[in-house]
Amino acid sequence: MVAFNNEAREVALKVVYYGPALSGKTTNLHALHDKIDPKVRGRLMTLDTKDDRTLFFDMMPVFFRSASGVKVKLKLYTVPGQVMHESTRRIVLQGTDAIAFVADARRSEAPATLAYWNNMLKNLEANQLDPRELPIVVQLNKRDLPDVRDEGDLQDLSRVVRPAVIPAVAIRGEGVVETLHALLTLTFRSLDARIGLERSWHISEREFLSQIFSHVDLRGTRLAGSVGAAR
C-alpha cells in the first residue's frame, strides 16, 4: 500500500515480481540492476540459498526527487518461487502497489503458471488486495527456449487475460525494461486516481516515467527513443 508522507514530501511504492519457481524473477531484477544508473537505484539485496534459490526475497530500491520536490521511492521485490515458501510469498506481497507476474513461456510450464497465478490471487485476497484494481502485467519469459507459446498464443492470451502480456528473455535483458515500463505506467495511473499524484503532488505521468527511464540503458529495447530526458 502506497505510503505517502505529506510533511516529508515523500511517496513510497512497492512493486512485487511474482511467479512460479525458476521463471526468472530474480533474473529480472539482476538485469534491471545492470541497466539502471546507480544514481537512481540502491544496491540489489538478495537473500538466497547456497544454490542461488531465493530464500526470502530480492529487493532493489529506485528513487528520485520530482521537480516539485517530492521524493518518490520505489522498491522492487521478488518472492521466493519454491512451493514451500508460501507464507513468505504472502508476507512479501503485503501492501503491494503493483505486480509483475513472471511466467515461463514454455507450453510445458503452463500448468505451473496457472497454479501460481491462482496462488497469487489467493494471496492477494489474504492481504485484502483486489486483483481487479491492482496494476498487473504478465511477462512471458524464456522466449528463446524451444516449445514456447507462439505469437498466436500470445494474442489469444491477451484476449483472455486482462493484464498486458510482455514477451521477454530476461537472461539476456530483453523485455525486462519494457515490463517495468508497462507496469510503472499502470502504477502511476492507479496512484494518480487514488491519491492524485498530478493534482496534489504535481508529478505528471511523463515526469514519473522519465525520472526513472532517463536513467535506464534503453539500448536495444522498444523504448529507445520514446522515453527521453523529458522532465
Added chain:
Amino acid sequence: MMLPQSVLQAPATLGDLLDVKSFSEVCQSFAELYRVGVKVFDIDGHKLVDVKVGNADFCGYIWQQQEGRSACMATVQQVKGAPVGEEAKPTTFDCFSGCRYVVQPVVYEGDALGRIVFGPFVPEDLTQLPTTLTNISSGFDAAAATAYLAKIRRVPQATAEKILHHFGEILEVLVFSGHKNLLTARLHIEAVQESYRELQEKNRQVELSYGKLKELDRLKSNFIATMSHELRTPLTSVIGYSEMMLEGLGGALTSEQREYVGIIMEKGENLLQLITSILDITKIEAGRVRLVLSDVELEPLVRDALSTVAPQARKKNLTVTFGDVVGTLPKVHCDREKVRQCLINLLANAVKFTPAGGTITVGGKDLGDERVALYVTDTGIGIAAENLPRVWDVFYQVDGSSTREYGGAGLGLAIVKSFVEAHGGEVQVASSPEQGSTFTLVFPRRATGAAAARSHPTARSAAG
C-alpha cells in the same frame, strides 16, 4: 479500511541498521588510525558514536572560559544540525577556534539517515590562532592554547575529505548489511508467526474432526453394546429351550431330533460367546473394565480353564499337558474371572490353530520380582514374524481373507491384552511358523486399582 502494513516497507533508523557497539569499535580503530575524532549522528540528531582524539586538552581549555563554552556549543549545533544536503558529499564547518570539521550525510537508498562528523582537525594552512579564539576573554593564554592545539592532528582539506568519503563508503556497506539482516529477521519472525497461525488453524480443524470421530466412536460402541445385549436375550431363550427339549421336557425326541437340537444348542452357545466377547471389547473401549480383586490359587483356575476346552481338544485328538510348577505358584491378587477368561481365550486359540495330533501345554513360572507368568504353548501353525506385532489388535486376523481356514472375530487376544494390562501386567508372544507358538501372560503378584484404571482401549489383539 486499514490495509496490513508491509513489514518490509517499515522505516528503520540508522541505529536500527547498525550494531552500535561493534560500530563504535570500528570508529575507535578508524579514529586511532587517522588520529582524528569521529562522530556519527542519526537523522534526528541522536549521537550514536563519539570518538575524541587529540582535542581533549585544547577544547577543555576553551570550555573553561564562559564565552568559549557558548561559542563551542554553537559550533557543535552547527556541525550536528546544519543542512548538509542529501548526497554523500562533504561540507566543511570551521570552528571559531581555528579547527575544522568535515561533515557528510549517511546516504542509503537515496535517503539521508544521519551524518558523519570528521574532526576536529587543524587545517594545514592554519598558521596562528584566529582572533575569534584569542579574543574570547581577557585572560586567554594563547601560548597554552597553541601548545594544546599542537596535539590535534594537522590535515590537508583534500585528505580529510578523502578519508571521510572512504569512511562513508564503509558505513554504507555496514548499513546495507544491517538492513539486510533487519529485513531477514523481520521476515523470518513474520513467516514463523504466519506458519504458527496456519498450524493453529489446521489444529483447530483436526480437533474438530477428532471430536466428531470420538462422538461417532462413542455412538458406535453404544450401538454395539445395546445390540449385543438385545441379541443375548432371545439367544438365551434359544439355548434354554433347546436344553429343555434335550432334557425331554417337551416330550421324547428321536435320535435325529436330539442331534439337530444339540447342534442348535452348540451353535447358540458359540454365538453367545461371540456376543459376550463383543460386549467385553466395547466395555474395554469405553474404559469400563472393573477388576474384582481377590487372592487366587492359580492351579484350580488353570484346571478350570483346561476343562472348558478339553472337549474340543479331545475332538481334534490333541494332547493337553500341564507344564511347570503351576501347583507351586504363590497366590496372586487378581480378578479370578478375568484371568480365567484370558486363559480360556489362549487355550481356545491353541486348540483352533493346532492340527490333529498336536500338543498344548499350560504352565506357570514365578519370575521373582513379585511377578508371575502363565503361558500356553502349542505345536500349531505358528505366526510369521511380520504378523506378530499385530496379533493383539482388535479385529486383527493373520489370515483376513474371506476364504480363510480358521474362524473367529479377532477379539480374543485383544481382550486378553486389555485384561492383563488392567492388572498392570503384560503379554508376550513368541512363535515360529509350522513349529508352534507360546503366549505368555505376566501378572504382578498384587494388582492394584490404579493399574486397572491405567489399562484399557490400547486394546490390540488377535485371532479367535
